[in-house]
């Protein structure tokens with residue numbers, strides 16, 4: 110199987126490489142400070158707007174909105190940005206939302222939202238999980254009652270990433286109180302600043318913030334419904350599969366490992382057989398992770414069901430990210446000499462703290478160790494992904 114991109118795909122990548130090149134040491138440092146200040150996972154508003162300027166926020170959408178790019182091309186876009194250490198979570202989040210709105214929105218909603226989303230002026234969060242409905246999302250209790258041209262929404266969402274930065278929260282609600290499980294659910298695009306919406310910070314390991322979002326009789330125009338009333342499960346399950354097709358931690362791991370290798374090459378570090386073997390194993394596994402993601406993307410491109418393949422790549426990549434972070438962290442511990450290497454100087458500003466006591470590569474490895482814990486939970490836990498593989502992939506009875 111080959112994964113060569115069509116010429117248009119390569120053109121997108123060339124554009125992205127050019128964008129990345131405009132970020133030198135000072136710009137990277139400013140981005141890092143912005144990500145830290147916003148406190149959300151890999152989110153910097155200024156970089157989001159740069160992507161918007163180049164019409165890169167939803168390349169998968171057909172023209173005039175996007176560039177009709179397939180999943181493989183989308184994957185390549187993310188890979189290029191992540192390999193350069195750029196903050197891309199808001200891209201992942203908003204391109205998923207752009208797809209849902211474009212495919213499932215009423216024409217007036219599409220006309221109002223897509224231009225703002227694609228210009229980077231409005232950002233979106235996904236309000237699915239609840240305090241008692243995470244893995245078992247179908248147990249959700251947030252309700253929406255139709256009153257004339259509006260829905261009245263009441264309930265609480267938990268773990269909502271970037272809700273404190275978002276203009277809109279794409280929310281799954283129960284519209285038919287008599288229904289069970291996947292029936293009777295609907296998707297609403299809710300104004301994050303509407304009366305009755307309260308957003309509280311929930312700190313998670315690694316210094317990020319996610320949110321608890323409560324809706325107290327929030328009035329939402331009926332035109333903000335995505336898809337059909339009571340048939341929201343089909344809308345959301347496609348979006349969740351799309352989300353899992355993206356790499357969870359693998360790309361960050363590759364960058365971390367590359368930085369360590371550059372560091373060792375620059376310092377002439379003696380790498381004994383044990384470390385060389387462990388390093389080689391990680392490099393092989395990271396390549397497998399990449400191919401698993403591309404396989405899921407390629408299936409999606411052909412319009413085939415990629416649920417099991419997306420779950421396989423999610424389990425493998427997220428667990429590998431934890432192992433890679435752990436290994437790099439421990440490999441750095443005995444020595445913390447600070448040097449300038451190609452990637453760090455150009456892209457991550459590693460050398461900046463050399464004068465101080467903190468070695469940024471050591472700090473970033475420790476941070477990766479903390480944040481990678483979330484990768485096996487976010488987007489559905491490893492246990493749940495394994496259930497999907499058993500059920501959808503192997504056809505085993507539940």
Ligand SMILES: Cc1cc2nc3c(=O)[nH]c(=O)nc-3n(C[C@H](O)[C@H](O)[C@H](O)COP(=O)(O)OP(=O)(O)OC[C@H]3O[C@@H](n4cnc5c(N)ncnc54)[C@H](O)[C@@H]3O)c2cc1C
Pocket residue numbers: 235236237238239240241242243244245267268269270271313319483486487488489490491492493496
């Ligand atoms: C950093 C972070 C960001 C997140 N961002 C968002 C977001 O933006 N939007 C959103 O809606 N959600 C978000 N989530 C929520 C995430 O999807 C849920 O945390 C996840 O689905 C697990 O749900 P839970 O936390 O309720 O755990 P639970 O479902 O209570 O699970 C507890 C444990 O039981 C295990 N378990 C549960 N059911 C089964 C089963 N059937 N078989 C085997 N084991 C099982 C789980 O694997 C887990 O180990 C985020 C989570 C984190 C940590």
